[in-house]
Amino acid sequence: MYVCDDCIKSFSAWWSREQHCTATGHRPPKYECDTCDAYFGSEQARWQHMNAKCHFSSSSDGGSSSWEKCRLCNDAFYTDKECNDHMVNEHLYCRDCDRTFMNHNNLRQHLNSSTHRGSTIPCPFCAATYTTATGMTHHLESGACPRAPSLNRNELYELVRARDPRGIISRHSVHPETVTYTATAAAYNGYGYECFFCQREFGTLHGLNQHLNSPAHQEVLYHCPNTRCGSEFKALAAVINHLESESCGAMRFETVQRQIGDIVSGNRLLQF
Ligand SMILES: [Zn+2]
Ligand SMILES: [Zn+2]
Ligand SMILES: [Zn+2]
Ligand SMILES: [Zn+2]
Ligand SMILES: [Zn+2]
Ligand SMILES: [Zn+2]
Ligand SMILES: [Zn+2]
Structure with a gap:
């Protein structure tokens, strides 16, 4: 029940107490929860309640409920x-x-599992940690690691390829170097900046160049180790993401998390 602080009335709905207060000039309790009808003697007590009950609701529809x-x-x-x-x-x-x-x-x-209880995947080179093997792989593949700045899509491919001669997850590449494309203002078609390869439009030239330098139009370098699945990928982070999603059942999420260190930086041959 929502109470009025100035008289003894109580109301079953927040809005009827509100009507009452508007009509009479009475006030609601000073330290009332923003979400439910509980009220308190001090701001501290109110805050403790809202914290404990998760009553700091971001979606406030009149303060009447927080479903x-x-x-x-x-x-x-x-x-x-x-x-x-x-x-x-x-x-x-x-x-x-x-x-x-x-x-x-x-x-x-x-x-x-330890995975769920907040275990993190450390970068083998720097102090960064990630909740998924995909995140850590992307960190290396995008050249973002401060301790391994020379690592990128090509270097990582060479590393994986050297330990995967039978091609469990990697494909033999004829031309593994990443080709760099740079678009100019000429890509503007009157509506947006258009990709030469896939005709996708981007609002800014920067956006188009980001797209061009993503693996989108690069050679396929990896495939799912599950031969019945046949999915192909242009980036290592994409295979890892496919495996972590367990979408084709090639590997358990936990297994990927355990093996990712060996995949990106170990010196043993890859085996699954
Ligand atoms: Zn009243
Ligand atoms: Zn409450
Ligand atoms: Zn549901
Ligand atoms: Zn979980
Ligand atoms: Zn790192
Ligand atoms: Zn494109
Ligand atoms: Zn697969």
């Missing part, structure tokens, strides 16, 4: 915990990792 919405269906829940329980039980979904699982058993294993 937690399921990310996968339209169900709404009063508490964050109920909402999370629903996503786990009904959708086999791990919110922290943004991943869906095949069955309850897989999800339970995942929730108990």
Whole structure:
């Protein structure tokens, strides 16, 4: 019940208390939760409550409710915990990792694994850590690592290729060097900057050049180790992402996370 601070009336709905206060000039309790009807003697107590109950709601629709919405269906829940329980039980979904699982058993294993409990994938060269092997691989492949600045898509390919002579994940490349394309203002077609290869339009010349220097129009260098899958990739981070997604079942997410160090920097031959 929402109470009025100046008289003894209480109201079942936030908006009727609001009407009452507007009509009478009365005030609501000074330290009331922004989300529910609880009120307190001090700002500190109010803040503690809102913190403990996750009542700092970003979606404020008049302060009347803070429904937690399921990310996968339209169900709404009063508490964050109920909402999370629903996503786990009904959708086999791990919110922290943004991943869906095949069955309850897989999800339970995942929730108990070190992966889920915030284990991180370290860059083998610098102090950076990533929650996915894909993130770490992209860090190296894009030349972003301060301790291995010479590493890029080509160098990483050479490294992987040297340890993957049978071509489990890499393809023999005729011309492994990354070709650099640079677009000029001439790419403007009256509406946007158009890619010469795929006719995609970009709002800025910078955007088009970023696209041209992404692996989008480069040679296919990798493929999924699952021969029945046949997916091909232009960047190592893309294969790793495919494997981490477990979309074709070639490898378990946890296995990718365990092996990624060997894949990008080990000296053993690759085997899966
Ligand atoms: Zn009143
Ligand atoms: Zn509250
Ligand atoms: Zn749902
Ligand atoms: Zn998780
Ligand atoms: Zn690094
Ligand atoms: Zn393009
Ligand atoms: Zn695959």
